[in-house]
Amino acid sequence: MSPAVQFYASSLAILFGINLIAVWGLDLQYGVSGIFNFAYIVFQSAGAYTAGLFALHPAAYYQMNETYIGGLNMPFPIPLLAATAAGALLAIPLYLIGIRRLRGDYQAMAMLVLSLIATAFADAQVNLVNGPTGISFVPKPLAAQLPLTFLGYQWAYLGFVAVITLIVFWITRSIVSSPFGRVLRAVRDSETAAASLGRRVSRARLTVFVLGGGLAGLSGGLLMQYVTAWSPSSWLYPETFLFLTVIVVGGTANLAGNALGTLLVPILIIEGTRFLPQIGYPGLIDSLDWVVIGLVMLAFLWFRPQGLLPERRRSWVTFLPGGRRSLGDLLRPRRAVPLPGEAGTEG
Amino acid sequence: MSAQQDKDVTALGSQAGSADKPGREATGPAAEGPDERGQAILRVEDLRVRFGGVQAVAGATFEVRRGTITGLIGPNGAGKSTVVNLIAGQIREATGRVLFEEEEILGRGADEISRLGLRRTFQTANLFGRMTVMENLLMGARPWDGETLRGSLVGRRKWHRREAELARKALAIMREFGVVDLADELAANLSGGQKRIVEIMRTMMGDPIVMLLDEPLAGINPTLALKISDRLRAIRDTGVTMIMIEHDLGIVEQLCDPVIVMAQGRVLSEGPLSDLRRNKEVVSAYLTG
Numbered sequence: 001m002s003p004a005v006q007f008y009a010s011s012l013a014i015l016f017g018i019n020l021i022a023v024w025g026l027d028l029q030y031g032v033s034g035i036f037n038f039a040y041i042v043f044q045s046a047g048a049y050t051a052g053l054f055a056l057h058p059a060a061y062y063q064m065n066e067t068y069i070g071g072l073n074m075p076f077p078i079p080l081l082a083a084t085a086a087g088a089l090l091a092i093p094l095y096l097i098g099i100r101r102l103r104g105d106y107q108a109m110a111m112l113v114l115s116l117i118a119t120a121f122a123d124a125q126v127n128l129v130n131g132p133t134g135i136s137f138v139p140k141p142l143a144a145q146l147p148l149t150f151l152g153y154q155w156a157y158l159g160f161v162a163v164i165t166l167i168v169f170w171i172t173r174s175i176v177s178s179p180f181g182r183v184l185r186a187v188r189d190s191e192t193a194a195a196s197l198g199r200r201v202s203r204a205r206l207t208v209f210v211l212g213g214g215l216a217g218l219s220g221g222l223l224m225q226y227v228t229a230w231s232p233s234s235w236l237y238p239e240t241f242l243f244l245t246v247i248v249v250g251g252t253a254n255l256a257g258n259a260l261g262t263l264l265v266p267i268l269i270i271e272g273t274r275f276l277p278q279i280g281y282p283g284l285i286d287s288l289d290w291v292v293i294g295l296v297m298l299a300f301l302w303f304r305p306q307g308l309l310p311e312r313r314r315s316w317v318t319f320l321p322g323g324r325r326s327l328g329d330l331l332r333p334r335r336a337v338p339l340p341g342e343a344g345t346e347g
Numbered sequence: 348m349s350a351q352q353d354k355d356v357t358a359l360g361s362q363a364g365s366a367d368k369p370g371r372e373a374t375g376p377a378a379e380g381p382d383e384r385g386q387a388i389l390r391v392e393d394l395r396v397r398f399g400g401v402q403a404v405a406g407a408t409f410e411v412r413r414g415t416i417t418g419l420i421g422p423n424g425a426g427k428s429t430v431v432n433l434i435a436g437q438i439r440e441a442t443g444r445v446l447f448e449e450e451e452i453l454g455r456g457a458d459e460i461s462r463l464g465l466r467r468t469f470q471t472a473n474l475f476g477r478m479t480v481m482e483n484l485l486m487g488a489r490p491w492d493g494e495t496l497r498g499s500l501v502g503r504r505k506w507h508r509r510e511a512e513l514a515r516k517a518l519a520i521m522r523e524f525g526v527v528d529l530a531d532e533l534a535a536n537l538s539g540g541q542k543r544i545v546e547i548m549r550t551m552m553g554d555p556i557v558m559l560l561d562e563p564l565a566g567i568n569p570t571l572a573l574k575i576s577d578r579l580r581a582i583r584d585t586g587v588t589m590i591m592i593e594h595d596l597g598i599v600e601q602l603c604d605p606v607i608v609m610a611q612g613r614v615l616s617e618g619p620l621s622d623l624r625r626n627k628e629v630v631s632a633y634l635t636g
Contacts, residue, residue, distance in 0.1 A: 174500050180494050189477055190474070193474065195457040196435060196466070196473075313533065319511060319513075
């Protein structure tokens with residue numbers, strides 16, 4: 001495999017892992033808990049900027065007339081931890097503004113407006129994160145310390161992203177399959193009924209909102225330290241709809257569905273357009289990406305709203321000792337579970 | 348089905364109520380002695396609430412004795428469901444008092460009131476539609492440690508054990524109602540009557556002290572309604588108190604004593620239905636329509 005192909009393949013794999021972390025975080029909020037967070041990209045962006053500002057030297061160091069706060073030049077993994085914390089902490093005020101009291105379409109509109117405000121603010125306030133130009137030349141983690149070639153570092157970063165992705169998978173799967181995950185799904189289905197059964201609805205929603213924000217921040221940090229640059233044009237509000245399309249296509253509240261959606265939408269569809277013959281004015285095909293993504297979203301909403309891999313129905317058998325609840329559940333086909341009535345035990 | 352699972356299901360008959368230990372915020376019906384039967388467990392005093400220009404509840408006052416099924420009847424718009432919503436904490440802005448075991452609960456949140464042991468069903472069955480019947484029942488259990496973020500990430504062995512206990516209890520309750528074969532069905536796919544049964548079963552999962560039942564038998568066929576009535580009587584006999592809104596006076600007569608008649612947001616009269624049938628005010632306000 002030529003170095004160019006290796007670089008391209010590893011880049012796609014890295015982006016797949018980073019996007020998947022973000023998608024799992026959003027699906028915890030949207031698919032599992034029913035929160036319409038149309039400002040999700042803001043959380044990823046907060047993580048990206050934070051990682052950058054923690055990893056960069058102060059602006060004056062570079063003598064490039066850039067203006068941004070921070071520039072702490074902190075070593076790995078502090079920028080990534082700070083990115084995760086930034087996403088999680090940002091969730092608290094945004095929860096109070098857009099989630100705590102608002103529901104449904106009002107909630108969605110409030111979050112969308114917050115996303116627009118955040119982008120406009122970062123764009124206009126040049127002293128904060130260097131305005132529309134954004135920040136760039138962010139140091140890659142351990143790049144100076146590791147004796148690796150450019151391509152070797154690429155594969156090492158892929159390995160690092162893969163490990164983080166597996167850890168995030170373990171966390172999200174633990175949550176979704178646990179009694180806590182059941183409470184979140186109950187809150188999604190009927191907040192009133194969940195409260196009437198003694199569940200603290202606001203606490204559950206805040207917890208998952210902070211958790212999803214943290215995962216968005218982490219994915220933003222990983223992305224920033226990979227692409228090394230970030231500006232307001234990187235996180236316009238349609239980016240949130242890209243993540244939502246991934247979830248709708250792959251299947252809500254299904255981690256494997258999320259992975260399939262991430263493979264299909266941001267990787268296959270967007271990358272696939274690169275291989276189309278150029279037609280019309282230069283850049284026309286690229287600008288049609290969003291048209292295709294929008295049409296895919298509409299098609300699924302109309303014809304397969306449950307996504308390619310729908311939310312899994314958990315058999316009563318799995319709640320009892322001996323019932324299957326291993327990771328193999330994801331890989332093996334589901335066996336038909338005989339019900340007590342069928343077994344002649346129903347009286 | 349494995350031998351263990353088969354054993355789990357077939358050995359369930361007498362296990363309902365044994366697995367879910369009452370939480371620290373409630374004593375549970377099992378703690379009551381026979382001497383406590385008949386004492387007021389819930390007191391509603393001068394309850395008033397207004398929605399815009401409508402006085403939905405206008406000074407309702409009544410009490411509910413422990414271990415009874417107290418019927419709440421009245422014409423449409425009498426304020427019955429609003430009173431239940433106020434007791435259960437779904438509506439919090441009101442004046443007056445609601446005392447549960449001499450503790451003021453008016454204005455508290457629905458979750459807090461539920462944790463005290465007051466559980467409710469809804470006028471329109473309110474299930475978790477994308478969850479199975481089994482999962483709906485598991486949600487009926489009192490809140491427990493496994494339902495926290497920390498619990499989901501650590502201590503899985505512990506919550507697996509607890510969850511298995513709750514699942515056995517849920518299966519036992521389903522078996523009592525004869526709906527075990529619905530265990531894996533999504534709640535959204537159930538018929539209206541089945542949804543009401545699941546809601547009652549879910550309420551039972553939490554070992555309630557008081558059950559607030561808002562038209563629990565509406566839309567259920569007469570045979571099944573009879574069966575559910577028997578189950579409700581059996582639950583009452585274990586010491587659970589119930590307040591039941593019901594329009595079918597035949598059912599009210601069989602199940603409820605006393606019966607409270609409401610009209611225009613007030614309590615019109617109270618007593619056995621046979622006595623109320625002779626009360627002209629009640630007859631003109633409700634019984635003759």
